[in-house]
Amino acid sequence: MRIGIDVTCWSNNRGFGRYLRELLGALARVPQHDEFILFADQQTAPRVIVPPGWLLRVAGTREAPTRAAAADSRRSLGDMWTLRRLVASEPLDLMFFPAVYSYFPVAGRVPCLVTFHDVIAETLPHLIFKSRRSRWFWNAKCRLALARATRVLTVSEASKRGLMEHFGLAADRIRVMPEAASDAFRPADRDDPAHREALARHGVTIGERFLLYVGGISPHKNIDTLLNGFARIADTAARQDVRLVIVGDYKGDSFRTCHEDLASQAARLGITQRVLFTGFVSDDDLRHLYAACQAFVFPSYLEGFGLPAVEAMACGAAVVASDRGSLPEVLDGAGAMFDPHDADALATALARLLDDPAWRDELRSRSLRRAADFSWDASARRAIEVFHEFDPAARVGVAERRPAHT
Incomplete structure (x- = not known):
């Protein structure tokens, strides 16, 4: 097959950028006989790692689509x-978009x-969009993508x-392929000088007790409840x-970011000196933070x-997580769960982990066992x-097939 892949979200530092990068690397490792053609904008193309034998086609765009779309x-x-x-311009058997964020209409x-x-x-939507206009464009893009998509x-x-539920899609039109941790994430040797330096x-100092959050600094991430829960157990x-x-x-x-609101909230709670916003952290250093924390x-x-x-x-971290969405499915009993609307429930879970x-x-042992259930090579297959x-x-036929992991 000749398979086209949109790689315009390659440079994104959030989950869907990592998804693309890890999936392409795994596809290149897994034995198969397909031909892959990558389509990139000219702003992103220099950063794309093209596997041997794959083709890269570059469009003369004015702005990186990932930023424009997001x-x-x-x-x-x-x-x-x-x-x-x-x-x-390329004869394809399939065009694959790893994220609807960077979708564009495909001819033919x-x-x-x-x-x-x-x-x-x-x-x-009230936690995602800054305006009605941006929400309208997002909804329009999703509807156009679904109208064009043969499968989701x-x-x-x-x-x-x-x-x-939200789009009225039939079950047999959707396929599930789970994600996995990059090979960069593994337990760290705490006696290694590199651990201390990272x-x-x-x-953060070696041996220091800290709780860790990693992800977007956005309203739907519910970091305000995390601050409230932390304040209740910190004194x-x-x-x-x-x-x-x-x-x-x-x-x-x-x-959309809410960093300033969170900093103000920490000040009101009197915990500013005990809350550290690191900004972006590379995977090499992030592994050490995961491994050293009391809980993620x-x-x-x-x-x-x-x-x-x-x-x-x-990385062997104990995990305390919201009991909503995919997290109960992904953790599958490996972590402590709480209602994300209940700061007291979070405080109780944190207190137990610390004490x-x-x-x-x-929970650390459960984490390592559960993480082993996921791999990018299995997802690539x-x-x-x-x-x-x-x-x-x-x-x-195109009957529904069972996903590799659920």
């Missing part, structure tokens, strides 16, 4: 037309597979159910040394998959199965 949905129609013409009758990672924008790919059974680069004598470390790019992120805390109102939770588990070493160690449903030479 900030206020102000994508250039000219740029979208340029990408459309570039794809039309080539089948399209579009990835919808979640239904966060549809479920929590998503990353969890929870997201599949959300797509069926922590120090981000204001006891036995926990005076504990800090909260919040990792996420709040300066360069093209999505993920309070999101909704996740499509929850990749930081799997990264944390792969009960045996419970913390048990699942992707190839889905791709081959479109193989014109196969002459097979």
Whole structure:
């Protein structure tokens, strides 16, 4: 098969950028006989790692589509037309979009597979969009993508159910392919000088007790409830040394941020000196933060998959997570769960993790076992199965197949 892949979201530092980069790397490792053609904008193309034997086609765009699509949905129609013409110039058996964020219309009758990672924008629009205009454009883009998509790919059974509910999609039109932690995320040797140095680069000392959040600094991530929960357990004598470390790019992120509101909230709660906003952290250093924390805390109102939770588990961190969306499915009993609307419930879960070493160690062991259930190579094999449903030479049905992981 000749499979086209949109790689215009390659440079994004959030989950869907990582999804693309990891999936392409795994597809290149897994034995198969397909031909892949990557389509990039000229702003992103220099950063794309093209596997040997794959082709890269570059469109003469004026702005990187990822940023244009994410900030206020102000994508250039000219740029979208340029990408459309570039794809039309290649004979394809399938066009694959790893994220609906960077979708653009595809000409002709080539089948399209579009990835919808979640239904966060549809479920929590008041926490996602800055204006009615941006919400309208987002909804229009999603509807256009669904109208053109032959199949829809998503990353969890929870997201599949959300797509069926919000868009009225039939179950047999959706395929599930889970994510996984990068090989960069693994337990760290705490005696290695590199471990100490990585922590120090981000204001953390070896042996220090801290709780860790990793992800977007956005309203739907529910970090305000995390601050409230932390404040409720932080003032006891036995926990005076504990800090909260919040990792996420709040300066360069093209999505809606609430960093200033969170900083103001921390000041009102009297915990400013105990809350550290690190900004962006590289994977090499992030591994050490995951491995050193007392617990990784993920309070999101909704996740499509929850990749930081799997990264944390792969590094051996105990996980405390919201009981909504995909997180119960992804953790599958490996973490402590709480109602994201209940700061008291979160405080109770955090207090137990901090005060009960045996419970913390048990969750760390569960984390490592659960993380081993996910791999990008397995996800790539699942992707190839889905791709081959479109193989014109196969002459097979397109009945629903079981996902590799649920």
